[in-house]
Amino acid sequence: MTITEPAGPIGTAPFTTEPLSDDRLTALVRALRPVLADDQILLAKTDRYNRARVPAPFPVHRWAERVPDVVVMPTSTEQVAAVVRIANEMRIPVVPRDGGTGLTDGAVPHRRGIVVDVKKMNQIHELDLVNRTVTVGTGISMMKLNERLAKHGLFYPDDPASYPCSLVGGRIGTSGWSLIGSRYGHTRDLVLSFDHVLPTGDVLHVGDGIGRKISKSSSGYSLKHLFMGHQGTLGIATKATLKLFPKPEAELSPFWAFDNYEDAHACTGALARAGVATFAGAVLFDEHKVAYLRRDDEAYIPQPADVRALVCSVMYGYEDEVRAGGKRLFRIAKEHGARYLGDEISEGDWAARHDRYATPLHGRTKDGQVIPMSWHCEDAAVNFSAVPAVSRAWHEILADLRRKTDVFDDWGMFAYTSAATGVDYLTEIDVGIWEQRLDDKAWAAWVKAKRDIGAVALAHGGSMSACHGSCREGEVDLVPEELGRGFDVMLDVKRSLDPNNIMNPGKYLLDRAYGRDTTDENR
Amino acid sequence: MRTDDQPTGPSASAPYRFAEQHTPPAPVRVSEVAQTTFEHVYEVDPRLMEVHVLQQVFPNWDTLRIMRSRADHLAWMHTHFAEKVITGSEILAEIERESTPVPPPL
Numbered sequence: 001m002t003i004t005e006p007a008g009p010i011g012t013a014p015f016t017t018e019p020l021s022d023d024r025l026t027a028l029v030r031a032l033r034p035v036l037a038d039d040q041i042l043l044a045k046t047d048r049y050n051r052a053r054v055p056a057p058f059p060v061h062r063w064a065e066r067v068p069d070v071v072v073m074p075t076s077t078e079q080v081a082a083v084v085r086i087a088n089e090m091r092i093p094v095v096p097r098d099g100g101t102g103l104t105d106g107a108v109p110h111r112r113g114i115v116v117d118v119k120k121m122n123q124i125h126e127l128d129l130v131n132r133t134v135t136v137g138t139g140i141s142m143m144k145l146n147e148r149l150a151k152h153g154l155f156y157p158d159d160p161a162s163y164p165c166s167l168v169g170g171r172i173g174t175s176g177w178s179l180i181g182s183r184y185g186h187t188r189d190l191v192l193s194f195d196h197v198l199p200t201g202d203v204l205h206v207g208d209g210i211g212r213k214i215s216k217s218s219s220g221y222s223l224k225h226l227f228m229g230h231q232g233t234l235g236i237a238t239k240a241t242l243k244l245f246p247k248p249e250a251e252l253s254p255f256w257a258f259d260n261y262e263d264a265h266a267c268t269g270a271l272a273r274a275g276v277a278t279f280a281g282a283v284l285f286d287e288h289k290v291a292y293l294r295r296d297d298e299a300y301i302p303q304p305a306d307v308r309a310l311v312c313s314v315m316y317g318y319e320d321e322v323r324a325g326g327k328r329l330f331r332i333a334k335e336h337g338a339r340y341l342g343d344e345i346s347e348g349d350w351a352a353r354h355d356r357y358a359t360p361l362h363g364r365t366k367d368g369q370v371i372p373m374s375w376h377c378e379d380a381a382v383n384f385s386a387v388p389a390v391s392r393a394w395h396e397i398l399a400d401l402r403r404k405t406d407v408f409d410d411w412g413m414f415a416y417t418s419a420a421t422g423v424d425y426l427t428e429i430d431v432g433i434w435e436q437r438l439d440d441k442a443w444a445a446w447v448k449a450k451r452d453i454g455a456v457a458l459a460h461g462g463s464m465s466a467c468h469g470s471c472r473e474g475e476v477d478l479v480p481e482e483l484g485r486g487f488d489v490m491l492d493v494k495r496s497l498d499p500n501n502i503m504n505p506g507k508y509l510l511d512r513a514y515g516r517d518t519t520d521e522n523r
Numbered sequence: 524m525r526t527d528d529q530p531t532g533p534s535a536s537a538p539y540r541f542a543e544q545h546t547p548p549a550p551v552r553v554s555e556v557a558q559t560t561f562e563h564v565y566e567v568d569p570r571l572m573e574v575h576v577l578q579q580v581f582p583n584w585d586t587l588r589i590m591r592s593r594a595d596h597l598a599w600m601h602t603h604f605a606e607k608v609i610t611g612s613e614i615l616a617e618i619e620r621e622s623t624p625v626p627p628p629l
Contacts, residue, residue: 253608340612342612351598
């Protein structure tokens, strides 16, 4: 297999190519007119610039390099398929965009082209109360869906930190992770099947077998997982059938304080391993996170100095079950030296975890002055036993960066259970980044740090990403190392399904599937 | 335009009509980097917001509105996810009751 290495040192490669020429843009719009109404084809600067980025910090002086040529807002699978078919025929890149809340640039049009914004596909097509499923357009948000489902006592428990603003289709494209996945499963478990537009414009239905509402089939390859978590490089999900649960009768979310990290870590593991049926997750806050929260968070400013680490656990279910499970978890916490932090902080902090994107962010210079910062979040999947070592190594990487510049601020770490047995944790380090000062030199330093962070996760037997994906500069360099022979299979699949490399090109090093960087050829 | 019935201070406060709205309770230092005015209203120490980000002046009603809106939002989120919230203090009390030996009948 021919391998093309990235041009130039890490962090210096251009993000994108030039915009379409006037002639090609005119031809593209002319081809789209029979498929879409005028108000579904957006050409205004504001419409395009607003769909050029995601929340993950980047060098904002290079914003203009990633602006799409056209934005379309289809309302049906047929329209999406027609747009993709046109793009494939004209060799113009297509980038699906749902909530635009992803943190690994999946929705960023690195090669410009057409952004397919699915937000108008937000219908509830069918609610099946007997089989407990709902079929929706992928442009619907989980929060809006659950407002409708609550009238029937039902609940779709896919709960990312962007819960109010992320959309079902984006969750499929990233194979998302849910805060309460230890109780209900993550996106891959909750989506039963979906309609999917391939890079050629063909429409495929993927699920277990061919069923729309089947949760387990052994017929053929398990294609559903292949078409989840591809970051838009294999097509666009348009209509999905989801598994539903009874809306929980009760919630319990105690927060406990510890005077040292080791006891808090041990307690988190014990809570997860307890086998409590209503257990929906546990979260470990390290010393750096507590120190960060003491700066500005009203819940933590008043905490005594001997609060050095925190643990939260959350349970959902029927009231009698939650009470019984809660008592068991409280006893476990007590055995590990925990102090209950009180109802106000426990309930308030947990409720805020569903909506982290609404938090105004700022950090500090080394001399303590407040600066506006954006939020970067690493999200490795790490085994419980490796969490302390990974934490130490990551903080050292951040400390080294901070010694050099005020552009970066260590906001501490969380570790969230990914599964009820406590086998692995979404291990998160939050980094404040002063985007306005993120020049090319600082960006290159950040890309190197990201690569080092990813390497630590791999060295400890983990995966670089439990939730976001691994598309960004720095981390993406290590994807072939993480996946091994599996990365070659990714290239084979990409080349087979997207012969012209039009679907979200420039992501996951997939240009290598074509033996060269095909940027110019695509344009 | 500033008039005599308006408070002195940053110009951002000038457009508001009621002078008393610009007099928050005296700040109380709660940590090395934070102070509090109204109950539950914490603010960054103003000395830390002098270079890159300047503190804004809010009338009291707006400060309280922001704080209460936050509480409303969190309460809404609880109701959205479950019919009721069981408090940890209830569970602790139950554990305490169960661990307290029942005196033998007289």
